[in-house]
Amino acid sequence: MANDRPPFDAGFGVYVHWPFCASKCPYCDFNSHVRHQPVDEARFVRAFQRDIAHQAGLAPGRTVSSVFFGGGTPSLMQPATLAAILDAIAQHWSIAAEVEITLEANPTSVEAERFRGYRTAGINRVSLGVQALDDDDLRALGRMHDVDEALWAVRVAASIFKRYSFDLIYARPKQTPQSWRAELEEAIGYAAEHLSLYQLTIEPGTMFERLHKAGKLTVPDTDMLRDLFDVTQDVCEKHGLPAYEISNHARPGAECRHNLLYWRYGEYVGTGPGAHGRLWTGGQRLAFSSEKHPETWCERVETQGHGLIESELLKGAEEGDEFLLMGLRLREGIDPERYRLLTGRPIDPARTGRLLEQGFIEILRNRNIRASAQGVPVLDAVVADLAI
Amino acid sequence: MTAHNFDNIRNFSIVAHIDHGKSTLADRLIQFCGGLAEREMVEQVLDNMDIERERGITIKAQTVRLQYKAKNGNTYILNLMDTPGHVDFAYEVSRSLAACEGSLLVVDASQGVEAQTLANVYQALDAGHEIVPVLNKVDLPAAEPDRIKEQIEEVIGLDASDAVPISAKTGLNIEAVLEAIVEKLPSPKGDEKAPLKAMLVDSWYDAYLGVVVLVRVIDGVLKKGTPITMMGTGAQYHVDRIGVFSPKMTDLPQLGPGEVGFITAQIKQVSDTRVGDTITETKRECAEALPGFKPAQPVVFCGLFPVDAAQFEDLRAAMGKLRLNDASFSYEMETSAALGFGFRCGFLGLLHLEIIQERLSREFNLDLIATAPSVIYKLKLTDGSEIDLHNPADMPDVMKIEEIAEPWIRATIMTPDEYLGGILKLCQDRRGEQVDLNYVGKRAMVTYDLPLNEVVFDFYDRLKSISKGYASFDYHITEYRPGDLVKMSLLVNAEPVDALSMLVHRTRAEMRGRAMCEKLKDLIPQHLFQIPVQAAIGGKIIARETIRALRKDVTAKCYGGDISRKRKLLDKQKEGKKRMRQFGKVEIPQEAFIAALKMDS
Numbered sequence: 001m002a003n004d005r006p007p008f009d010a011g012f013g014v015y016v017h018w019p020f021c022a023s024k025c026p027y028c029d030f031n032s033h034v035r036h037q038p039v040d041e042a043r044f045v046r047a048f049q050r051d052i053a054h055q056a057g058l059a060p061g062r063t064v065s066s067v068f069f070g071g072g073t074p075s076l077m078q079p080a081t082l083a084a085i086l087d088a089i090a091q092h093w094s095i096a097a098e099v100e101i102t103l104e105a106n107p108t109s110v111e112a113e114r115f116r117g118y119r120t121a122g123i124n125r126v127s128l129g130v131q132a133l134d135d136d137d138l139r140a141l142g143r144m145h146d147v148d149e150a151l152w153a154v155r156v157a158a159s160i161f162k163r164y165s166f167d168l169i170y171a172r173p174k175q176t177p178q179s180w181r182a183e184l185e186e187a188i189g190y191a192a193e194h195l196s197l198y199q200l201t202i203e204p205g206t207m208f209e210r211l212h213k214a215g216k217l218t219v220p221d222t223d224m225l226r227d228l229f230d231v232t233q234d235v236c237e238k239h240g241l242p243a244y245e246i247s248n249h250a251r252p253g254a255e256c257r258h259n260l261l262y263w264r265y266g267e268y269v270g271t272g273p274g275a276h277g278r279l280w281t282g283g284q285r286l287a288f289s290s291e292k293h294p295e296t297w298c299e300r301v302e303t304q305g306h307g308l309i310e311s312e313l314l315k316g317a318e319e320g321d322e323f324l325l326m327g328l329r330l331r332e333g334i335d336p337e338r339y340r341l342l343t344g345r346p347i348d349p350a351r352t353g354r355l356l357e358q359g360f361i362e363i364l365r366n367r368n369i370r371a372s373a374q375g376v377p378v379l380d381a382v383v384a385d386l387a388i
Numbered sequence: 389m390t391a392h393n394f395d396n397i398r399n400f401s402i403v404a405h406i407d408h409g410k411s412t413l414a415d416r417l418i419q420f421c422g423g424l425a426e427r428e429m430v431e432q433v434l435d436n437m438d439i440e441r442e443r444g445i446t447i448k449a450q451t452v453r454l455q456y457k458a459k460n461g462n463t464y465i466l467n468l469m470d471t472p473g474h475v476d477f478a479y480e481v482s483r484s485l486a487a488c489e490g491s492l493l494v495v496d497a498s499q500g501v502e503a504q505t506l507a508n509v510y511q512a513l514d515a516g517h518e519i520v521p522v523l524n525k526v527d528l529p530a531a532e533p534d535r536i537k538e539q540i541e542e543v544i545g546l547d548a549s550d551a552v553p554i555s556a557k558t559g560l561n562i563e564a565v566l567e568a569i570v571e572k573l574p575s576p577k578g579d580e581k582a583p584l585k586a587m588l589v590d591s592w593y594d595a596y597l598g599v600v601v602l603v604r605v606i607d608g609v610l611k612k613g614t615p616i617t618m619m620g621t622g623a624q625y626h627v628d629r630i631g632v633f634s635p636k637m638t639d640l641p642q643l644g645p646g647e648v649g650f651i652t653a654q655i656k657q658v659s660d661t662r663v664g665d666t667i668t669e670t671k672r673e674c675a676e677a678l679p680g681f682k683p684a685q686p687v688v689f690c691g692l693f694p695v696d697a698a699q700f701e702d703l704r705a706a707m708g709k710l711r712l713n714d715a716s717f718s719y720e721m722e723t724s725a726a727l728g729f730g731f732r733c734g735f736l737g738l739l740h741l742e743i744i745q746e747r748l749s750r751e752f753n754l755d756l757i758a759t760a761p762s763v764i765y766k767l768k769l770t771d772g773s774e775i776d777l778h779n780p781a782d783m784p785d786v787m788k789i790e791e792i793a794e795p796w797i798r799a800t801i802m803t804p805d806e807y808l809g810g811i812l813k814l815c816q817d818r819r820g821e822q823v824d825l826n827y828v829g830k831r832a833m834v835t836y837d838l839p840l841n842e843v844v845f846d847f848y849d850r851l852k853s854i855s856k857g858y859a860s861f862d863y864h865i866t867e868y869r870p871g872d873l874v875k876m877s878l879l880v881n882a883e884p885v886d887a888l889s890m891l892v893h894r895t896r897a898e899m900r901g902r903a904m905c906e907k908l909k910d911l912i913p914q915h916l917f918q919i920p921v922q923a924a925i926g927g928k929i930i931a932r933e934t935i936r937a938l939r940k941d942v943t944a945k946c947y948g949g950d951i952s953r954k955r956k957l958l959d960k961q962k963e964g965k966k967r968m969r970q971f972g973k974v975e976i977p978q979e980a981f982i983a984a985l986k987m988d989s
Contacts, residue, residue: 015949198944198945199944200944201943201944201945222939222940223939223940225939225940226939226940229940246942246943246944247944247945262949262951268949270949275949276949276950276951276952277949278949278951287951287952289950289952312952318955321955321958321959322951322954322955325951325954325955325958326951326954354973355916358916358917360916376942377939377940377941377942378916378938378939378940378941378942379941379942379943380941380942380943380961381915381916381938381941382916383958384958384961384962384965385916387958387962388962388965
């Protein structure tokens with residue numbers, strides 16, 4: 001069937017969501033849950049197996065180029081649990097020879113001790129949630145590690161995994177461009193090839209939102225956010241870690257392939273509580289979402305054979321919007337021909353013309369369109385201008 | 389009972405300020421006379437429109453026939469004429485009053501006489517009415533009936549010693565009001581044998597009946613089937629239904645002199661019926677028409693445009709429907725470079741403008757952009773010709789203009805004296821000329837001559853906020869005066885926004901220009917580039933603000949594979965953009981057009 005693959009191939013990946021955390025961080029609005037009893041991992045393994053089997057039926061015959069264990073805190077899983085989930089994936093799809101399998105991990109000593117087991121299970125890349133190189137700020141962010149422990153975990157990871165990355169959160173209260181520059185330069189000293197640098201945002205429903213509303217948490221204003229963002233670009237460029245995406249920096253070739261797959265609008269399975277997927281099935285692209293509550297997700301899988309609660313058929317225009325939203329975050333930009341393949345029409349030349357003239361986008365030699373250095377910090381407004 | 393038994397008929401209206409209880413009193417009178425069963429009573433029976441009920445104003449005249457058995461043993465027919473109470477409808481008020489012989493003057497026993505009461509009571513006196521003062525809300529602790537009686541005597545010059553103290557809310561003393569109507573108000577006079585002469589008091593469109601006409605018979609008898617002629621328009625009809633409101637529509641075979649009721653006559657549009665016109669028999673016309681008839685004259689204009697250009701035809705249809713019922717509202721198509729297709733509309737006044745706008749959005753579900761309200765300017769051109777200008781966009785080249793004259797009003801404002809200072813300043817700021825200042829107890833009554841174009845911009849809102857709602861205001865147009873008026877344009881990113889251009893007095897231009905630029909600075913969202921907002925007279929910039937370019941607007945973290953969440957945000961952004969208008973490269977939210985015209989300082 002000619003129609004059994006999406007209009008262009010940008011890879012196929014699997015996202016596995018492990019929804020449990022030891023404690024809830026005050027800024028986090030991800031689907032994470034704290035349990036005071038031990039989690040029944042065996043039950044979850046069975047549920048993952050069934051859910052994966054179901055979704056393999058929706059998108060059969062693919063080759064998995066990346067797997068990503070996110071959360072929550074997937075490094076709370078026993079290595080055997082993780083191995084069983086990977087086995088389930090390998091049972092239903094073929095696995096690319098150079099597959100990238102990433103695990104998000106907290107940089108605590110407890111978790112670092114399991115790193116070797118994770119490597120044996122198949123993990124070949126870790127992403128550590130270091131978040132800050134300042135003990136006071138780590139406490140304010142609700143993290144359970146301090147700087148020394150985190151750096152120790154980074155060293156352990158470096159000794160076990162060829163590829164590792166860590167996250168920092170910046171634009172924290174009271175942070176200045178000077179202090180952030182110093183912290184970032186220090187971090188780059190520990191980072192081998194990849195850094196994720198996220199500005200702190202106040203998300204609805206979080207503790208930080210309540211504090212912010214009550215006036216007890218002051219975050220930098222827009223001008224400061226821009227200055228901090230500029231410092232980030234500057235420092236990382238100088239150290240050979242340019243942004244390949246808005247918040248992600250890597251030495252060329254060390255980009256996270258799984259995240260690239262999202263941004264390039266590839267196909268991905270999302271399995272686990274609250275996980276999202278985009279699959280080409282029956283000649284159409286569908287957006288899937290899963291039951292968010294962990295135990296309820298298990299029950300759904302046990303009773304109906306999968307944890308999906310929603311499958312939305314995406315219209316061409318919606319695919320086009322998603323393609324722009326994701327693709328323009330990349331330094332490599334987007335191929336306008338792919339937009340045309342999705343929507344059946346080209347990107348409005350009047351709009352691109354205007355943004356080009358204003359200097360917010362640029363056209364590369366391969367004809368890709370990307371946000372310019374001036375356009376990146378205001379990308380949401382640029383996308384809104386292009387998408388309509 | 390025979391129709392020509394004049395002695396048993398009383399026609400009266402109620403004069404009152406908004407909130408002083410006119411409609412509630414009407415409800416009580418209807419209830420007392422058994423016009424409606426308890427379960428049929430809704431509040432403000434006579435105010436049919438939602439807007440009338442909510443805002444406590446009467447827009448269309450209504451009438452109700454009551455049967456009252458008086459203490460003297462006789463049964464009377466009482467025709468209550470509920471009239472619009474606002475100056476915008478002054479002409480309609482004058483016609484309604486002309487259809488009665490007497491009025492109840494309802495005054496709130498704690499608030500006292502207001503500017504509007506004054507204007508209306510003078511109209512009633514002009515119409516030759518006997519007036520029965522009624523003090524309402526005497527049950528409230530703040531009521532001061534004696535002081536208010538004094539005030540009525542002092543301000544209006546009316547004997548208030550027999551004023552009836554009531555509470556319309558609780559129903560206290562309602563019978564005394566009815567007795568006073570019977571005892572103090574005169575019965576109508578007329579000649580039953582003379583040719584038919586009836587006044588067209590008001591009319592409205594009813595989806596089932598067509599146009600319903602409210603009439604007061606002066607002479608002769610109006611019968612079913614009679615061929616009639618409207619003397620003002622010459623139009624001829626056959627009466628096919630005749631009756632009274634009690635307050636339900638009740639058919640009767642005829643209406644005699646002194647009686648008030650309705651007719652239907654296969655009339656298609658309200659615009660075929662003119663308030664104040666004389667209705668006579670086609671075969672036996674009366675010798676002369678009733679005096680005082682004049683066609684409705686719009687005073688304030690503004691452009692109304694659909695936010696969504698696709699709603700233009702809906703807007704046209706909605707205006708047509710409103711016009712069916714309101715001949716005083718006029719509209720013609722207009723195109724604006726910025727706003728696309730819309731209509732230039734004429735209104736009797738500001739309240740009328742607001743009501744129409746509100747009805748369009750409420751009853752027809754239309755999202756509208758209204759341009760700056762304008763008055764009619766009279767322009768003398770250098771070639772000797774004269775033109776009426778009611779759209780600044782149509783202003784000829786300044787070199788061709790000899791003189792611009794603008795309408796002035798005489799405004800009467802009544803206020804507790806602690807707010808007087810602020811009100812005087814407001815009037816001075818609006819180029820007002822003080823004519824008179826009096827005190828009535830602790831209430832000041834100030835009379836000002838003001839240019840109407842200063843009043844169409846939120847004067848009433850300002851007055852209310854200065855006086856915390858206690859001041860009352862009334863006006864009538866007096867004359868046209870030449871003035872040093874200039875056209876001020878607003879430029880956004882160097883592009884003129886025609887919908888925001890206006891004629892202003894030269895001395896006021898800079899202040900208003902600055903205020904509008906400041907407003908727009910806050911109302912227009914940040915764009916990817918810097919946007920200058922300027923006010924200009926001709927080529928000269930008189931005020932400027934700058935909207936800074938966006939510096940940081942990018943989502944830090946994408947939530948794994950949850951693109952839907954981002955897409956929904958994008959959809960919201962798109963939705964917001966749809967509610968904006970594109971001016972060159974700049975998008976201006978529709979609220980900006982309305983808000984920019986309101987001034988805070």
